[in-house]
Structures are given as structure tokens and as C-alpha cells.
Amino acid sequence: MARKNLGRRKIELVKMTNESNLQVTFSKRRSGLFKKGSELCTLCDAEIAIIVFSPSGKAYSFGHPNVNKLLDHSLGRVIRHNNTNFAESRTKLRIQMLNESLTEVMAEKEKEQETKQSIVQNERENKDAEKWWRNSPTELNLAQSTSMKCDLEALKKEVDEKVAQLHHRNLNFYVGSSSNVAAPAAVSGGNISTNHGFFDQNGNSTSAPTLPFGFNVMNRTPAGYNSYQLQNQEVKQVHPQYWARYY
Amino acid sequence: MRSKIKLSLIANKTSRRTTFRKRKGGITNKLHELTTLCGVKACAVISSPYENPVVWPSTEGVQEAVSMFMERPATEQSKLMMSHETYLQDKITKETKKLESLRRENRESQLRQFMFDCVEGKMSEHQYGARDLQDLSLYIDHYINQLNSSVMLLTNNGASSSSFPPPLHTSVAGAGAGAGAAPLVVAGAGAAPLAVAGAGASPLAVAGVGAAPLAVAGAGPPMAQNQYEPIQPYIPTAFSDNIQYQAPVDFNHQIQHGIYDNLSLDPNHQYPFQDDPFMEMLMEYPYEQVGYAAEHAHIPFMNGNYYNYHQPPTVGLTTTGHMPSNNATTTTTTNTTVV
Numbered sequence: 075m076a077r078k079n080l081g082r083r084k085i086e087l088v089k090m091t092n093e094s095n096l097q098v099t100f101s102k103r104r105s106g107l108f109k110k111g112s113e114l115c116t117l118c119d120a121e122i123a124i125i126v127f128s129p130s131g132k133a134y135s136f137g138h139p140n141v142n143k144l145l146d147h148s149l150g151r152v153i154r155h156n157n158t159n160f161a162e163s164r165t166k167l168r169i170q171m172l173n174e175s176l177t178e179v180m181a182e183k184e185k186e187q188e189t190k191q192s193i194v195q196n197e198r199e200n201k202d203a204e205k206w207w208r209n210s211p212t213e214l215n216l217a218q219s220t221s222m223k224c225d226l227e228a229l230k231k232e233v234d235e236k237v238a239q240l241h242h243r244n245l246n247f248y249v250g251s252s253s254n255v256a257a258p259a260a261v262s263g264g265n266i267s268t269n270h271g272f273f274d275q276n277g278n279s280t281s282a283p284t285l286p287f288g289f290n291v292m293n294r295t296p297a298g299y300n301s302y303q304l305q306n307q308e309v310k311q312v313h314p315q316y317w318a319r320y321y
Numbered sequence: 322m323r324s325k326i327k328l329s330l331i332a333n334k335t336s337r338r339t340t341f342r343k344r345k346g347g348i349t350n351k352l353h354e355l356t357t358l359c360g361v362k363a364c365a366v367i368s369s370p371y372e373n374p375v376v377w378p379s380t381e382g383v384q385e386a387v388s389m390f391m392e393r394p395a396t397e398q399s400k401l402m403m404s405h406e407t408y409l410q411d412k413i414t415k416e417t418k419k420l421e422s423l424r425r426e427n428r429e430s431q432l433r434q435f436m437f438d439c440v441e442g443k444m445s446e447h448q449y450g451a452r453d454l455q456d457l458s459l460y461i462d463h464y465i466n467q468l469n470s471s472v473m474l475l476t477n478n479g480a481s482s483s484s485f486p487p488p489l490h491t492s493v494a495g496a497g498a499g500a501g502a503a504p505l506v507v508a509g510a511g512a513a514p515l516a517v518a519g520a521g522a523s524p525l526a527v528a529g530v531g532a533a534p535l536a537v538a539g540a541g542p543p544m545a546q547n548q549y550e551p552i553q554p555y556i557p558t559a560f561s562d563n564i565q566y567q568a569p570v571d572f573n574h575q576i577q578h579g580i581y582d583n584l585s586l587d588p589n590h591q592y593p594f595q596d597d598p599f600m601e602m603l604m605e606y607p608y609e610q611v612g613y614a615a616e617h618a619h620i621p622f623m624n625g626n627y628y629n630y631h632q633p634p635t636v637g638l639t640t641t642g643h644m645p646s647n648n649a650t651t652t653t654t655t656n657t658t659v660v
Binding site: 085087088089090096099100103104106107108109110111112113114115116117118119120121122123124125126127128129132133134135136137138139140141144145165168169170172173174175176177179180182183186187189190193196197200205207208211212214215216219220222223225226227229230233234236237240241 | 326327328329330331337338340341344345347348351352354355357358359360361362363364365366367368369370386387389390393397398401402403404405406408409410412413416417419420423424426427430431434436437439440441451454455457458461462464465467468469470471472475476
């Protein structure tokens with residue numbers, strides 16, 4: 075029967091005539107067959123040996139625990155399930171760990187797939203006839219490309235300045251420079267945080283050790299305080315009063 | 322909907338047996354399809370603790386296939402042989418590569434969205450760190466290269482193409498729409514380029530001049546918006562967080578070391594003050610203190626703690642924001658004089 079759409083369709087169960095299609099089909103179906111065999115071994119603790127000869131004559135095989143061993147047992151009608159064997163136990167444990175690792179990788183892959191779906195959804199929503207700068211570079215005309223290039227160069231300069239600013243501020247804080255003194259005067263609420271990154275990436279940590287912070291505070295000590303220290307030679311008398319006043 | 326089955330041994334023996342029977346049928350069915358479609362030979366032996374081993378297609382078929390298999394050289398047999406362990410390892414490697422490729426694609430898409438939001442002046446809506454800014458900078462470079470290629474291609478096509486006027490009209494419409502999307506303040510300025518471009522449509526020489534205002538009009542609004550982005554709320558937030566985080570630790574250290582340091586280290590404290598009592602000494606003193614602390618590692622923060630007696634009230638005033646830094650300093654001076 076003839077079908078309009080070119081999607082998935084049922085195939086007749088007869089030998090294929092197209093040579094390249096036959097090779098591709100063999101490769102795909104062999105992989106699927108081995109996958110099913112692997113799953114059966116994992117789920118039901120079964121022992122399997124599969125041998126498939128390719129159209130070119132090669133012999134592909136999948137076996138658990140081993141092709142030769144299982145074939146010998148089967149042909150000789152001798153079946154031994156000795157689960158107490160040390161080597162077999164170790165192999166089972168390793169296979170279990172591999173299965174767990176595979177499960178984790180598949181789960182993360184599905185998560186990334188969902189992220190990709192949400193990104194595509196966002197792009198579709200932001201697609202607007204008036205927002206020509208969101209189009210692909212190949213879709214822009216000469217004026218639009220030139221304008222976009224100027225905007226991006228300005229944006230890049232701004233971003234580079236921000237990166238340098240971040241780096242410089244971290245260095246200032248660690249060294250205890252006096253340039254940090256001016257910061258408290260501008261304290262205000264903001265939604266910009268450098269302690270966690272965008273896109274689930276870890277940003278630079280800005281937690282600093284105790285020592286630099288002490289220096290930072292010392293820079294704000296007034297000169298009169300030092301003069302007072304010079305005049306007062308009896309240290310014991312000063313300390314108790316400090317204690318009472320500040321603690 | 323059927324739930325996804327966990328890839329591990331089924332605990333229930335009855336379920337295990339049932340699953341085995343079903344899946345065994347599935348495997349034999351797949352073998353049948355493969356051999357029929359590709360006209361190849363195959364055999365399988367499936368054994369389990371519950372049933373007698375099953376051979377496919379038949380005992381004679383298996384023996385024949387095994388004979389063919391054994392005729393192959395041993396190296397070829399082992400090269401194409403796959404065990405459960407090696408199969409799982411290969412599958413994990415393959416899936417891991419796919420995962421990394423997918424992550425890379427996702428990050429590139431997110432960076433592109435972030436870049437467009439920045440161009441539109443929505444940078445403050447995102448939470449980002451230094452790493453993200455660096456990646457964004459690299460991506461902008463990459464995108465500018467693409468635009469350069471596009472510009473060169475358009476320039477060459479424009480020079481050789483005989484249908485230059487129609488693209489000009491498209492350019493006018495596109496640029497006009499772009500200018501229209503800008504804030505209302507710029508909308509008035511956007512009208513002038515349109516008029517100029519319209520007047521310049523007929524002669525080719527004037528059309529070249531008309532392109533410049535369009536580019537300028539398109540470039541203006543986004544740049545103006547970007548200039549006032551989060552520089553102001555950027556610095557104090559981190560500083561405030563750090564102050565709050567560090568204060569308690571200093572407090573504890575002062576209690577533990579204050580008395581001891583004060584009693585035993587007085588001569589060292591007097592020396593720098595007597596020699597150089599001016600403000601410049603304050604700028605140089607931190608470095609000397611660092612060296613001194615490094616030489617006496619067994620007593621950490623001893624000098625810093627001595628002068629940190631004023632730290633708690635200063636930090637408190639700064640954090641609350643009720644008093645600026647200058648007033649805090651004045652208050653400290655007054656208290657010292659009274660004592």
C-alpha cells in the first residue's frame with residue numbers, strides 16, 4: 075500500500091533486496107538483539123549465547139557468562155549452576171555495578187533531554203517578527219548584521235570589564251586593600267549573586283579567610299586611637315575597661 | 322502507563338520466571354525477524370535455573386552454526402565475541418559520550434539566549450557568575466565571527482547581484498521594525514531614519530548614504546540600556562555577605578587570644594608607632610604584620626585581634642545600614658576619648 079507520510083512504517087518479513095539497507099538493518103537489529111539478551115541476563119539471571127553471521131560472513135556473538143562455556147554445556151547436555159564460585163561472584167558484582175552506572179548515565183541523559191526541550195520551548199516563545207536580532211546570522215541582511223556586530227562588540231567589552239572587576243575585587247578582599255572601605259557606603263539590596271552560577275555551574279567562591287578581614291577593619295582605625303595607645307604605657311589598666319565596654 | 326523497569330535482578334521468583342518466559346519469546350522472535358530480513362544464519366542457546374535450556378532454531382541448527390563458528394580462526398572469534406561485561410562497558414561509554422555532547426549543546430543554547438537577553442537589556446534578570454561571563458565572552462567572539470562571514474557574503478552578493486533595490490526595501494522594513502521595538506523615547510528618533518531611507522530609495526548613490534542612519538538607529542537603544550546594568554547593586558551585596566560571614570569567627574578568636582597577646586607583646590606594638598605615627602604607616606603596617614604573623618605561626622591573628630576590639634560595633638553599624646562608615650569612625654573616636 076502507498077503511504078503519504080514518510081514516518082515509521084511496517085515492513086514485510088521477506089529478505090531485503092537493497093544491499094546497503096540490508097547492511098544497516100542487520101547492524102541495527104543485531105544491536106537490539108544483543109541489548110535484549112543483556113537485559114534478560116540482568117533481570118532473570120539467565121545464561122545466554124547468541125551467534126549471528128553477518129551478510130559478509132563475520133560471526134558476531136554475545137554470551138553470558140561465556141559463549142564457549144555455555145555452548146559446551148548445552149551441547150553436552152551438562153548444566154552446572156555453581157553460584158558459589160568466587161570468580162563468578164566477582165563477575166556478577168561487577169556487572170551489577172556496571173548496570174547501576176549505566177542507569178545513572180541514562181537518567182542524567184533524560185534530564186538533559188528535558189532541559190533541551192525547555193530551551194527549545196523558550197526559543198519558540200521568544201521568536202518574534204520584530205526581534206530580528208534573534209534570527210540566525212545567515213538570515214540577517216547587511217544592515218542588520220552590521221548593527222548586530224556593533225552591539226555584540228559593545229556587550230563583549232562590558233562583559234570583559236565585569237570579569238576583570240570580579241577578579242580584581244576578589245584579589246582586593248584577599249589582600250586587605252583599603253579600596254574595600256568605600257563599599258559599605260553603597261550597601262543595598264540586589265539580585266546579583268556571585269556565590270552560585272548560572273546554568274547550574276559553580277561560580278567563584280568569595281568566602282575569605284579571617285586574616286584579611288581583620289586587616290580590612292584595621293584600615294578604618296582612626297589616628298587618634300593610635301595616639302592614645304602611645305600615651306598609655308600601663309597596658310593592664312586599659313584591657314579591663316575595654317572588656318567591660320565591648321564585651 | 323507501564324513504569325520503566327529497573328535494570329537489576331528481579332527479587333520475586335514468580336515474576337522473574339514470568340518475565341523470563343516472555344522475554345525469551347521476544348528474543349526468539351527478534352532472531353526470526355533478523356534471519357528472515359537479512360537472509361543470514363544465527364543461533365541461540367538460552368538457559369536458566371528454572372527450565373531446560375532452549376535452543377534456537379533447533380538442535381541441528383545450533384550444531385551446524387556452532388560448527389561454522391568454530392571453523393573461524395580463534396582471533397576472529399574473540400575479536401567479535403562480546404560478553405555481558407564488555408557489552409555493558411561499551412554501552413556506558415557510548416551513552417556517556419552522548420550525554421556530554423547533549424550537555425555541550427544545551428550550554429551553547431543557554432549562552433545564546435543569555436546573549437540575546439543582554440542585548441535587549443535584560444541582563445539583571447539572570448543569575449550568573451564569573452565562569453558564565455567568561456563563557457559568554459567566548460561565545461560572543463564566536464558569534465561575531467559568524468556575523469563577519471555573513472557581512473562579507475552579503476557584500477559580495479550585493480556587488481554582483483543585479484537585484485539590489487528589492488533587498489534595500491527589505492532592509493528598510495527590518496530596520497524600522499527593530500527601531501520600533503526600542504523604548505518610546507527612541508521611537509521619535511526612529512522615524513527620521515525611515516524618512517531619510519525613503520527619500521534615498523530611488524538613486525543608488527543616496528541609497529548608500531541611507532544605510533548609515535539605519536545602522537546607527539538599530540545600534541543606539543540596546544547600548545544605552547546596557548550601560549546602566551547591575552554595576553551598582555553588584556559590589557555591596559558580596560561585601561555585605563562576607564562581613565556577616567566572618568564576624569563571629571573573629572569574635573571567638575579575640576576572646577581566646579586578647580589577654581595573652583596584650584600582656585606579652587606590648588614592646589613590639591610600641592615600636593612602629595613611635596617611629597612613624599603618620600597615616601602612611603597605616604598603609605604599610607599590614608604587610609609588616611603579615612610577615613610578623615608568618616614568623617610566629619603558633620599564635621595566629623594575635624596582632625590583628627588586638628586592634629579588632631572595635632570590630633563588632635563597626636560591623637554591626639555597617640550591616641544595619643543605619644549609619645555610614647564615616648559616622649561609625651567618629652563614634653569610635655568619641656568613645657576612645659572618653660575612656
